[in-house]
Amino acid sequence: MFKIPLMDYNKVCACSIKKNSELAKLLSMTSLIVWDEVVMANKNTLATLDVSLWDILGVPGRFMGGIVFVCAGDFRQILPVIRGGGMNDELEYCIKSGYFWDDLLKLELTRIVRLKADDTKNKIFAKNLLALGRGESGPVKLPEKFGIVVETRKELVDKVYDNLEENHLNTSYFEKRAIISPTNDDVDRINLMVYDKSEEPEKVYMSVDTAMEEVTDIQTSVFNAITSPSLPLHMLRLKVGSVIMVMRNICPPKLCNGSRVIVTNLKKYIIVGKILGGTHRDEQVLLPRITLESTDTTIPFKRKQFPVKLSYAMTINKSQGQTFDRCGILLDSAQCFAHGQLYVACSRVTSWNSLIIYTGWEKVNDDFRKKLPRNCVYKELFVESLSEEDKPPEAVVVSDDQEVALAEEEPDQSIVEIPKEVYTISEEEAVDMLLPASYVPKKYLLDDHQAEFIAR
Structure with missing residues (x-):
């Protein structure tokens, strides 16, 4: 809405709004x-x-x-x-x-309305959740009735996406389900695990990668091998019924970065799908190929591809602001590493038993036990005001x-x-x-x- 430009962290720029527009x-x-x-x-x-x-x-x-x-x-x-x-x-x-912080009038909410308050177990879950958000950093032991803990990744996928084949085109089924993890690597692996459960025929789209003007002596195969969280894959594999996430603003506010879509048809130059959730739920959309520039790779280049990625799973950062009826948390190979990630992950649901958690295993004294999830909290954030030197x-x-x-x-x-x-x-x-x-x-x-x- 405000045309805020992409900018360096330490700069204050100007919004791209003409004064007579x-x-x-x-x-x-x-x-x-x-x-x-x-x-x-x-x-x-x-x-x-x-x-x-x-x-x-x-x-x-x-x-x-x-x-x-x-x-x-x-x-x-x-x-x-x-x-x-x-x-x-x-x-x-x-x-x-x-x-501007000191000039803002602060009003504090005191009740979690996302949870079903009539359930005693949910009231306990809400209190534990708030304590987790302001708690200590380091490994934490999750209390009882704080989600359902599973033994393997496969069990996590099966519990979140049960009866997948019967619901492969059901927007209501996918809209309120997701598996979340701290890192993109784990998200990609889970996406492929769920994707491979579908028996629909597959269509493969290859990107066209080209060098920037200042880079001319590198072979195209080098660009094809580069993967980045901000770019679609060079080889994009999709099936009818696949859940995908849009990676760029295409038609705001209907189709923005982060919008989830279920694929209903795969054409040569276009992907047809239905929007999952929001005010445009079930509305049909057409996704074209577009040219994207790499912003976080060592070698700058351009990639022409459909701006989408599989979205049965997503990162914890991407899930913030969303609510699911069933949410899986994967914490086996990568732990939460930034402030608030574990709190955000555990607060995506409307009931304690809608949370499915897999933390993996670790060996202690020749015996295996479930890992304790790592919590990361910056206590400085909860001080009423900044220190004098930081003001x-x-x-x-x-x-x-x-x-x-x-x-x-x-x-x-x-x-x-x-x-x-x-x-x-x-x-x-x-x-x-x-x-x-x-x-x-x-x-x-x-x-x-x-x-x-x-x-x-």
Whole structure:
């Protein structure tokens, strides 16, 4: 909706919205913005929208341009994904480190409504779940009646996807079932296990991989062998009845990155399917081949392929925000490694016995026992405010009926004449003349990217 660009973690950019566009007019009439799962958002993403709305609405210094901004999230859940980063990086780029955090009014929910509250066992499960989300890091022993623990991967698959053949085109059957795991490798293996249970004829689609302009001396076979979580496979195997996930925004909001589709027909140049869940449930869609550029591979290249992957299983990060009637958790070869992953995995269901858990086995003193799942919790997130050294400069609270104060003392309200020299100086100097630093609250001091944006 806001045309937020893909950007570096440490930059505040500008949304791709022209000031005279229809979207800009819509935003000027907007009185409320609701942003769900905001804990997963990078703080600079919100800052980008904030600065863009200053310019579009013409009110520098008013958070989100003065529009009421309601965000929802749970700090027990997953934080922004920082490639190659650790705890310090995730904390640095979460919204709690944003300059706007102290000005937000915090309201706390106290009851889990996803669970069936009339069941005593579910009430106990809910309490244990909240304790897990704020608990200690390291291996944890799951309490009794905290899901159904199975012995093997095959048993996990059979319990989640029972009667698969009889329901291979049933959207209701697949919509509320999934197996989740921390890593893409395990997800791919489980997807193939479930896929191979189907006896439908298979169709194989091969991608067309080409080098970028700056890479010309590498054979195509090298590109064909590269796999990446952000790209479809070079050899895509599908059957009628396969459950797939769309990997790019194709037709928002109907068909977006993360939308799940059940395949109903496989043509030479098109995949026909029905949407699983949401307001467009059971609606037929056509998926074309598109060209995608690699963003996280050592060798940059382009791949033309259907932007889909099998989706009987998905990563824990991808499952956040979804609710299943039956959910399997696979933790045998890879444990949860980021804050909130185990809590998110265990809270995807509506009842304790809808959770199927397989943790694998380990050898202890010449004997085998079930592994204890690893929990990862950053206790720093549950402190009321950041430490003094981590706090942004002191914020200025502005209410709806209060003028924005651009200085400790009220600035001169007389007309400002712009000297002719402003047209022949640099953008940085122009910003200094038109918007002096002394007239801006410390909280809203502009960095180079913001200054360049406002100057334009």
